[in-house]
Amino acid sequence: MTLAPTAANAQMLQCAPFARMFSGIQLFGAAATWWNQAVGKYLRGDTPAVGAVLVFKAIGSMRSGHVATVTQVVSDRVIKITHANWSIINGRRGQVERDVTVVDASPNNDWSKVKVWFAPIGKVGNTAYPVNGFIYKDSPKSTAAAVQAVQG
Numbered sequence: 001m002t003l004a005p006t007a008a009n010a011q012m013l014q015c016a017p018f019a020r021m022f023s024g025i026q027l028f029g030a031a032a033t034w035w036n037q038a039v040g041k042y043l044r045g046d047t048p049a050v051g052a053v054l055v056f057k058a059i060g061s062m063r064s065g066h067v068a069t070v071t072q073v074v075s076d077r078v079i080k081i082t083h084a085n086w087s088i089i090n091g092r093r094g095q096v097e098r099d100v101t102v103v104d105a106s107p108n109n110d111w112s113k114v115k116v117w118f119a120p121i122g123k124v125g126n127t128a129y130p131v132n133g134f135i136y137k138d139s140p141k142s143t144a145a146a147v148q149a150v151q152g
Contacts, residue, residue, distance in 0.1 A: 012094025018084035019067040023053050025137045032058035032065025035132035043136040046111045048079045052134040054102070054114070059130065068102070070134070077104040087119035 016031045025042060027034045035055045038044050048054070048070050056066035068083030080099040089095045100117035104110075105128040112133075118125040 012092070013084040013096060014094070015066050015068065015083055015085045016064075018096065019053050019069055022082060023051060023069045023137055025053050025135055027135075030058070030064040031056065031067040034065075034067055034135060038135045044133055045136065046133045048073050048111065048134055049136060052136045054079075054081060054134055055132040056114075057130040057132055062129070066129075071099050074101075077109065078102070081116075086116065089119050 016027075016029070016034070019031070020026060020028070025034075025038075027037045027041070029037070032055070034053065035044065050070055050073060052070045054068045054070060056062060056068075058065040066083070066086070068081040068086075070079050071082050072080035074080060079102050081102050082096065082098045083100070084096045085094050086100075087093075087095070087097060089097075097117070097119065101124055102117070103115045103124055104113075105115045106112040111131060113128040113130055115124045115126070115128055117123065
């Protein structure tokens, strides 16, 4: 499910500013740097929790990494996230996807690799992305409030 911006405020949303507004976690810069920035500011770990930010490592296809906010813990290996700028929807990136599925694909069940719902194929993708873990904070803001805050 996506939030469609109006023509007046249609702009590409990046994952980091959206995650900051949605989660309330006040970290800045490239998503991949959030993990180290969180030291001494926020708790970090490998257990998903609602409101936590999942931090993806930088890799060749994702040079700046990615961040997403956990909206539901479905089971010990499945969560739902809300994030921006992942799938290509209606021919463009930069949109918000709400409550999409993420599956723990790590061999040790430690959330070190995940597979993410990808809208163009209508299911969880085959790529297992490396992640640092979760940064913990209070419960998230509403999606609408976060979109409005990022778009101004």
